Amino acid sequence: MNSEETRFGMTKKRHAETFEKAVKEKKADEAFIPLCSFVAKTKNFFTSSCCSGRILLLELQKDEKKLGSNFHRKWHRQVKPEEAWNALQENTSGEIWFKMEPLILHLGTNNLENANIALGAMKRAGVKRGGIIVAKPGKFLFEIEGTQRISVPVKSNGKILLEKKFLDFLVKRANEKMKKNGKAIKRLEKEFRKALK
Amino acid sequence: MNSEETRFGMTKKRHAETFEKAVKEKKADEAFIPLCSFVAKTKNFFTSSCCSGRILLLELQKDEKKLGSNFHRKWHRQVKPEEAWNALQENTSGEIWFKMEPLILHLGTNNLENANIALGAMKRAGVKRGGIIVAKPGKFLFEIEGTQRISVPVKSNGKILLEKKFLDFLVKRANEKMKKNGKAIKRLEKEFRKALK
Numbered sequence: 527m528n529s530e531e532t533r534f535g536m537t538k539k540r541h542a543e544t545f546e547k548a549v550k551e552k553k554a555d556e557a558f559i560p561l562c563s564f565v566a567k568t569k570n571f572f573t574s575s576c577c578s579g580r581i582l583l584l585e586l587q588k589d590e591k592k593l594g595s596n597f598h599r600k601w602h603r604q605v606k607p608e609e610a611w612n613a614l615q616e617n618t619s620g621e622i623w624f625k626m627e628p629l630i631l632h633l634g635t636n637n638l639e640n641a642n643i644a645l646g647a648m649k650r651a652g653v654k655r656g657g658i659i660v661a662k663p664g665k666f667l668f669e670i671e672g673t674q675r676i677s678v679p680v681k682s683n684g685k686i687l688l689e690k691k692f693l694d695f696l697v698k699r700a701n702e703k704m705k706k707n708g709k710a711i712k713r714l715e716k717e718f719r720k721a722l723k
Numbered sequence: 724m725n726s727e728e729t730r731f732g733m734t735k736k737r738h739a740e741t742f743e744k745a746v747k748e749k750k751a752d753e754a755f756i757p758l759c760s761f762v763a764k765t766k767n768f769f770t771s772s773c774c775s776g777r778i779l780l781l782e783l784q785k786d787e788k789k790l791g792s793n794f795h796r797k798w799h800r801q802v803k804p805e806e807a808w809n810a811l812q813e814n815t816s817g818e819i820w821f822k823m824e825p826l827i828l829h830l831g832t833n834n835l836e837n838a839n840i841a842l843g844a845m846k847r848a849g850v851k852r853g854g855i856i857v858a859k860p861g862k863f864l865f866e867i868e869g870t871q872r873i874s875v876p877v878k879s880n881g882k883i884l885l886e887k888k889f890l891d892f893l894v895k896r897a898n899e900k901m902k903k904n905g906k907a908i909k910r911l912e913k914e915f916r917k918a919l920k
Binding site: 658662668 | 835838842843853854855856858860872874875876879884885889893
């Protein structure tokens with residue numbers, strides 16, 4: 527083995543251990559466990575982080591950067607309209623945005639050929655956004671992102687901007703998008719099982 | 724020159740001609756013209772498409788796919804609240820979403836080394852999303868995407884879901900995000916001018 531292969535092997539092993547630990551401690555994102563477990567068993571790939579999608583009430587500071595912003599609520603599951611509405615009643619500062627964010631997965635591999643194999647599998651799974659974000663000898667890192675999104679300000683300076691009925695509608699749409707996300711993860715797993723060695 | 728270099732040269736020339744034609748016919752995205760003009764003059768890079776951000780009223784069909792959906796309105800500029808509100812009053816079918824979409828740029832280059840140079844410049848410009856989406860000998864294609872977004876349903880089955888005041892607020896936020904987009908494009912241009920040969 528050359529030094530690139532050794533380095534890749536060490537990186538892969540480290541990520542596999544982190545993943546196994548997260549599963550044991552019930553900290554892993556459940557919807558992604560079957561896909562990540564499969565990837566951990568391949569020779570040439572590893573996953574470094576994932577999120578199966580989430581519904582947020584994000585408290586943004588004035589400059590709207592996520593850094594310095596708070597998760598007023600963060601759900602990695604479908605939400606009941608009342609949960610969202612009740613959370614909005616609480617005291618908050620800044621501006622609150624209701625967000626549904628899509629699945630995100632970071633996948634690593636050892637060379638450009640395998641990166642292309644993963645890119646092809648992603649496209650066949652119908653997940654449109656994604657690309658190689660790190661390309662170094664022995665280390666290629668991929669970001670895969672779904673496109674299901676909602677992003678809208680719902681409270682500003684302590685004032686709720688919309689009626690409960692409209693928020694209920696947003697929650698309904700967000701829940702539907704969470705379901706679609708779940709299906710996209712299953713399609714990704716299926717294509718990965720066919721293509722990734 | 725080997726065949727990969729020849730092929731890259733031809734691709735680059737073709738995209739440069741398409742861009743020049745678009746500028747002459749005033750079809751090019753104005754905010755991106757300085758950046759694209761610079762890239763066209765480099766030896767190793769080309770741009771294949773770009774959008775400097777837009778505000779939409781998107782008419783979604785039942786399955787919510789963009790394919791088969793209509794742009795009820797599409798603005799590549801800041802919008803007056805009345806324009807959005809009046810457009811919502813018109814007869815529509817399906818579901819209307821108010822959207823602010825971020826800048827998007829497709830950049831091509833000839834090899835992995837240059838792709839990494841572009842990736843570095845993008846990161847230094849503070850544009851977070853982006854990666855290599857095509858990686859073939861002689862052809863590397865990049866997608867760069869901003870993160871400024873709004874995406875929310877505002878009309879369903881002919882019924883407007885929100886008050887004018889709330890839509891005004893969304894338009895205000897969308898216009899601010901369009902401004903931020905414009906600044907991000909200028910930062911990208913600055914970093915590209917430093918790094919891309």
